[in-house]
Amino acid sequence: MNIISVGVNHKTAPIEIRERIALSEVQNKEFITDLVSSGLASEAMVVSTCNRTELYIVPAMSEVNCDYLKEYLISYKEARKEVRPEHFFNRFYCGTARHLFEVSSAIDSLILGEGQILGQVKDAYRIAAEMGTAGILLTRLCHTAFSVAKKVKTKTKLMEGAVSVSYAAVELAQKIFSNLSMKKVLLIGAGETGELAAKHIYAKNARNIVITNRTQSKAEALAEELGTNRVLPFETFKEHLHEFDIIITAVSTKEYVLNEPEMQQSMARRRLKPVIILDLGLPRNVDPEISKLQNMFLKDIDALKHIIDKNLERRRAELPKVNAIIEEELVCFGQWINTLKVRPTIVDLQSKFIEIKEKELERYRYKVSEEELKRMEHLTDRILKKILHHPIKMLKAPIDTADTIPSKVNLVRNIFDLEEPNQSHQ
Amino acid sequence: MPEPVRIERFPYRLLMANIFLDNNILFLLTQIVPLLYIMTAALYGVHFFNELPQAGKLKQPALILTVIAHVADLGVLTSMEGYRLSYSAYNLLSMVALTLTITYMFIELTTKSDKTGFFVITFAAASELFTSFLAMHSSGSGPAFSGIGIGVHLISAIFGFSSIAIAGLYSGLYLVLYRQIRLNRFGLLFQRLPNLEALELLIMHAVAFGFFFLTITLIAGGIEQRSSGGNINLLEPKLVTLVTIWLLYGISLFIRPLFGWDTKHMAVLLIALFVLITLLLFVMSIITPTFH
Numbered sequence: 007m008n009i010i011s012v013g014v015n016h017k018t019a020p021i022e023i024r025e026r027i028a029l030s031e032v033q034n035k036e037f038i039t040d041l042v043s044s045g046l047a048s049e050a051m052v053v054s055t056c057n058r059t060e061l062y063i064v065p066a067m068s069e070v071n072c073d074y075l076k077e078y079l080i081s082y083k084e085a086r087k088e089v090r091p092e093h094f095f096n097r098f099y100c101g102t103a104r105h106l107f108e109v110s111s112a113i114d115s116l117i118l119g120e121g122q123i124l125g126q127v128k129d130a131y132r133i134a135a136e137m138g139t140a141g142i143l144l145t146r147l148c149h150t151a152f153s154v155a156k157k158v159k160t161k162t163k164l165m166e167g168a169v170s171v172s173y174a175a176v177e178l179a180q181k182i183f184s185n186l187s188m189k190k191v192l193l194i195g196a197g198e199t200g201e202l203a204a205k206h207i208y209a210k211n212a213r214n215i216v217i218t219n220r221t222q223s224k225a226e227a228l229a230e231e232l233g234t235n236r237v238l239p240f241e242t243f244k245e246h247l248h249e250f251d252i253i254i255t256a257v258s259t260k261e262y263v264l265n266e267p268e269m270q271q272s273m274a275r276r277r278l279k280p281v282i283i284l285d286l287g288l289p290r291n292v293d294p295e296i297s298k299l300q301n302m303f304l305k306d307i308d309a310l311k312h313i314i315d316k317n318l319e320r321r322r323a324e325l326p327k328v329n330a331i332i333e334e335e336l337v338c339f340g341q342w343i344n345t346l347k348v349r350p351t352i353v354d355l356q357s358k359f360i361e362i363k364e365k366e367l368e369r370y371r372y373k374v375s376e377e378e379l380k381r382m383e384h385l386t387d388r389i390l391k392k393i394l395h396h397p398i399k400m401l402k403a404p405i406d407t408a409d410t411i412p413s414k415v416n417l418v419r420n421i422f423d424l425e426e427p428n429q430s431h432q
Numbered sequence: 433m434p435e436p437v438r439i440e441r442f443p444y445r446l447l448m449a450n451i452f453l454d455n456n457i458l459f460l461l462t463q464i465v466p467l468l469y470i471m472t473a474a475l476y477g478v479h480f481f482n483e484l485p486q487a488g489k490l491k492q493p494a495l496i497l498t499v500i501a502h503v504a505d506l507g508v509l510t511s512m513e514g515y516r517l518s519y520s521a522y523n524l525l526s527m528v529a530l531t532l533t534i535t536y537m538f539i540e541l542t543t544k545s546d547k548t549g550f551f552v553i554t555f556a557a558a559s560e561l562f563t564s565f566l567a568m569h570s571s572g573s574g575p576a577f578s579g580i581g582i583g584v585h586l587i588s589a590i591f592g593f594s595s596i597a598i599a600g601l602y603s604g605l606y607l608v609l610y611r612q613i614r615l616n617r618f619g620l621l622f623q624r625l626p627n628l629e630a631l632e633l634l635i636m637h638a639v640a641f642g643f644f645f646l647t648i649t650l651i652a653g654g655i656e657q658r659s660s661g662g663n664i665n666l667l668e669p670k671l672v673t674l675v676t677i678w679l680l681y682g683i684s685l686f687i688r689p690l691f692g693w694d695t696k697h698m699a700v701l702l703i704a705l706f707v708l709i710t711l712l713l714f715v716m717s718i719i720t721p722t723f724h
Contacts, residue, residue, distance in 0.1 A: 163483075167623075181613060181622065184629040278694040280628065297614075301694050309616045316618045 009143060011102040012075045012094050013053075013060030016116045019093040026085045027093075029054040031133065037082055038139045046070050046078075049141040051134035051148070053109065055126045057116050060109070062102065064143050072096040103147055103339050107332045110151040111158040112165065119164040119321045124155045146342060154335045161331065162324045167317030172203040174310040174317075175284040176210055179252050182282050182303060186212040192243065192250040193217045194264075195257035196224040199286050201231075203254050208232055216250070218243040220257070244268055248275035253283045255291035263287075266295040273299055284310070344411055348401040351415045354424045355397065359390050397422075461505035466564050468498040469529065469557035476550040480624055491549065495537055502530045502560075524590065525566065529559040531594040539634070547624050548634075551601050581656030588648035589674075593709065595642030596681070599635050600706025603699035606631040610696060632695045635702065643685055646678040673712055680705055 014027050029037060029052055038050040041063065049064035061075055076091045083089070097105045108114040110127045131148040134140035140148070158164055168174040183189050191212050193204050196219040204215055218238040219225035225237045238246060247253070247268065255263055264283065273281065282303040285292040290306050297304035363386045371379060397418060418424070472494040479487040506526065536552040539545070605625055612622045625631070653671075684701055687693045 178613070180627060181609075182628045184627055184633070277692045280694075301696065303613055305616075312616050313618045316623075320623075 008099055009062065009064055009102045009147065010070075010072055010075065011060055011062045011097040011105055012072050012079070013058060014089070014093050015058035015060065015095070015114070017114075018095050019089075023089055023093050024057065024059065026088050027059045027079065027083055028056070029059055029083075033082075034130070034133055035137050037079075038134055039137050040082075041078075042137075042139045046074075047139075049134075049144045050139045051130055051144050053127055053130040055123065058109070060105075062106065062144060062147070064141065072098075099343075100336060100340055103150070104332060104336055106147060106151045107154045107335060110155040111328055111332065112155070113158075113325060113328050117169050118318060119166075119324075120169070121159075121165050124152070127151060127155075142346075143343075147339070150335055150339050154332055157331045157335075158328050162327045164321050164324045164328055167313075167320055169314050169317055169321075171286060171307055171310050171314070172199065172206050174313040175203055175254065175286065175305070176206045177313060178284070178303075178305055178310065179207065179282055180210065182280055183251060186210050186252075187214075189214065189251040190249055191215045191252045191254065192238075192247070193228075194243070194253065194255040194291070195219060195287070196221075196228040197256055197258070200254065200256035201228055203256060203284070203286060204228065204232060207252070207254070208234075212252070216246075247272040251279070251281060253281065254286060255283065256286040257291055258287065259291060260289060262293045263291040264296065265293045266299070269293075269296045269302065270299055273302060286310075345402050347411050348415055351418055351424065352398055352401055355418065355422055356394065358422060358424060359394060363387070363390060458505070458508045461501060461508060462564075465498070465502050465505050466557075466560050468494070468501050469533075469553070469560045472498045473550065473553040473557040476546075476553050480547065480550040481620065491546070492540070495533065495540070495549070495553070499530070499533055499537060502526075502533070506530065524586075525559050526563040527590045528593050528597070529556040529563065531590050532556040532559070532597055535594055535598060543630075545626050545630070547626050548602065548605060551605060552598065555597060555601060581652050581659060585649055585652035585656055588645040588652060592642050592645035592649055595638045595645060596677075596706055596709055599638035599642060599702045600710075602631050602635045602638065603702040603706070606635060606695060606699045607703070610699075628695075635695070635699065639681060639684055639702065643678070643681045646674070646681060650674060650678060677705065677709055 014024055016024070019027075034052045034054055038052055041047040041050040045066055047063045047070060048066040049062075051062040053060045053062070059079075061079060063070070063075060065071070072094075073091065076094045080086055080089050080091075105114070106127070110124055112119050112121065112123050115123050127148070131140060131144070134144060168177040179186065179189075186207065189212060191204075191207060191214060193200050193215060196217055200217075200219075204217070208215060213234065214236075215229075215232060215234045216236045216238050217225040217229045217232075217234070218240050219228075220240050222237065222239065225240075229235050229237050244264075247264075248271075253264070257263055269281075269283075278301050280301045280303065282305070283292055283296065285304065285306040288307060292304060292306070294304070294306075296302055363383075367379065367383055367386065370382065374382070401414065401418060472491065475487045475491040475494050478484050479491055506523075509523075532552060533556045536549060536556075540549060606628060608621055609625045609628055609631065611617075612619070613628075626634075653674075680701075684698060684705075687701075688698065
């Protein structure tokens with residue numbers, strides 16, 4: 007019994023290859039169903055995101071190896087011209103388990119600790135379960151991976167701190183103000199960057215968000231999407247600058263949108279209450295001289311990148327803790343896999359004793375009353391349970407390594423005179 | 433200031449020696465309390481700088497244990513005098529350490545924020561250690577006084593100083609964080625300290641409480657003086673110092689709405705006041721073992 011994983015990801019292949027080999031949800035369902043129904047695999051799952059397409063397979067025949075699966079996927083996607091086997095990685099058995107644990111806990115992600123991947127692995131498992139291609143092995147593997155991810159999230163700081171510019175902007179605002187719901191936010195520019203920043207700050211309970219944009223309809227559309235419905239005309243927004251505690255600028259312009267004299271005037275009007283200006287524009291939207299004003303915190307993209315770098319550094323420092331969690335779960339998973347190897351022997355052992363019990367009871371069926379027979383059956387069940395308890399416990403003992411299992415199984419089979427295990431049990 | 437009824441007549445050192453010899457529990461507590469302060473400050477420090485989970489789990493129980501042990505220590509010590517506090521530098525500084533710790537514990541339990549504990553507890557531990565030093569070298573008398581007026585005067589002075597200390601410490605933290613953000617230094621202090629607005633709120637509350645307790649201190653002192661029939665000497669150094677501090681604190685409460693001062697300037701003023709008052713206290717404790 008083996009688990010194989012092959013696939014392409016951001017570490018093994020460039021984006022054009024990853025795009026070429028990616029599977030949509032419909033393709034994913036079709037692909038794993040084909041693999042299992044054609045008898046190539048007994049279990050199959052595909053994790054397909056923008057950064058990776060990875061197959062997790064329990065082969066049903068010895069011919070199905072890594073090279074076979076790579077070719078199978080390439081031909082399914084009809085990508086023989088662009089994609090080569092060298093773009094793939096291979097993992098076997100515990101290596102597969104370790105890889106899925108690393109993927110789920112986000113240490114294999116392009117951005118270390120990004121939280122989306124766990125949801126994507128869960129989706130992959132859901133699809134496999136729906137299609138009936140997730141059996142005992144993949145189910146256990148996936149649930150252990152989810153447990154690893156949960157432990158990593160709760161016991162380490164791998165997922166803490168902003169690692170995108172718009173998130174870093176919000177993190178910085180929260181380091182100045184306690185409660186963003188009490189603060190008035192001005193968003194200058196309703197483009198993609200501005201929208202992302204507005205959504206992040208809205209998610210942190212900022213509700214008083216006013217939007218201004220050269221094209222007013224875009225500002226109105228974003229305000230409606232956020233549910234704030236507050237828009238200021240671009241021509242007049244400077245008259246209201248003193249009202250805002252947080253100003254986010256993200257416009258495409260060569261001239262400064264905010265200059266030092268008008269901000270100085272605004273600060274005087276708000277009696278030097280702190281203001282944070284987050285300049286997300288490139289080229290910069292705000293005159294850097296403004297940062298010299300008292301209680302004015304002006305931060306551009308470079309400053310926010312300092313926060314991201316520090317946060318990534320802190321995340322990297324958590325890697326030993328994450329690896330320790332993975333190692334621990336890997337040992338448990340390995341022990342569980344070993345118990346699968348002894349399962350046929352346990353089943354045979356139990357069957358043998360039940361058979362003996364039934365034969366012996368049969369001899370007394372017409373010699374004793376029905377009530378007495380029931381009592382005898384109950385008694386023999388209890389005796390069998392106690393006799394079998396220790397041998398079964400010994401077989402399942404988690405300290406075993408894969409190497410010691412065959413000798414142990416053979417010993418039990420010889421002692422109890424069990425027939426050779428049926429191939430279907432394996 | 434009033435001349436209250438003195439109960440204790442023995443030299444302080446002799447009294448302490450006798451107390452310790454006769455009372456094993458007091459001896460034990462007096463040794464343990466400073467150690468508990470050091471241990472708690474160390475746990476808060478390790479958790480703040482290294483985020484060691486064990487330190488995080490142990491620090492709050494250690495804080496509570498320190499407070500309980502300190503209260504027990506003061507209880508056993510004052511039980512010798514019918515639970516009246518001795519007005520020695522020893523007891524006053526020890527009380528400052530205790531009230532600071534209790535105030536911080538209240539802040540931590542109510543705000544669930546433990547990020548400033550290291551700074552407050554370290555100051556409290558330093559006060560307690562200085563207290564131990566004074567106890568060893570004190571040779572003056574440490575009289576206990578009776579009367580509600582002087583009791584209120586003393587307790588409110590202790591709480592007043594604790595508030596001043598907290599305002600000063602948080603002002604320092606405010607300025608550090610302010611500077612870190614301005615200079616784009618997003619390191620450990622940026623990550624761990626509460627945000628600027630939260631620190632500002634703590635500072636303003638501490639100033640308000642400080643002013644309130646100093647006002648009570650002045651009023652209670654005046655009432656006690658009148659009831660004991662003494663004359664108030666307006667040029668008495670301790671009275672002048674107290675009134676000056678009271679005025680500066682009062683002004684700092686209204687300086688913002690009146691003159692438009694921002695928190696940064698307020699923080700500088702509060703640190704200056706805290707340093708000034710701490711120096712005055714230490715100097716007075718060295719010159720005389722009693723404050724009255």
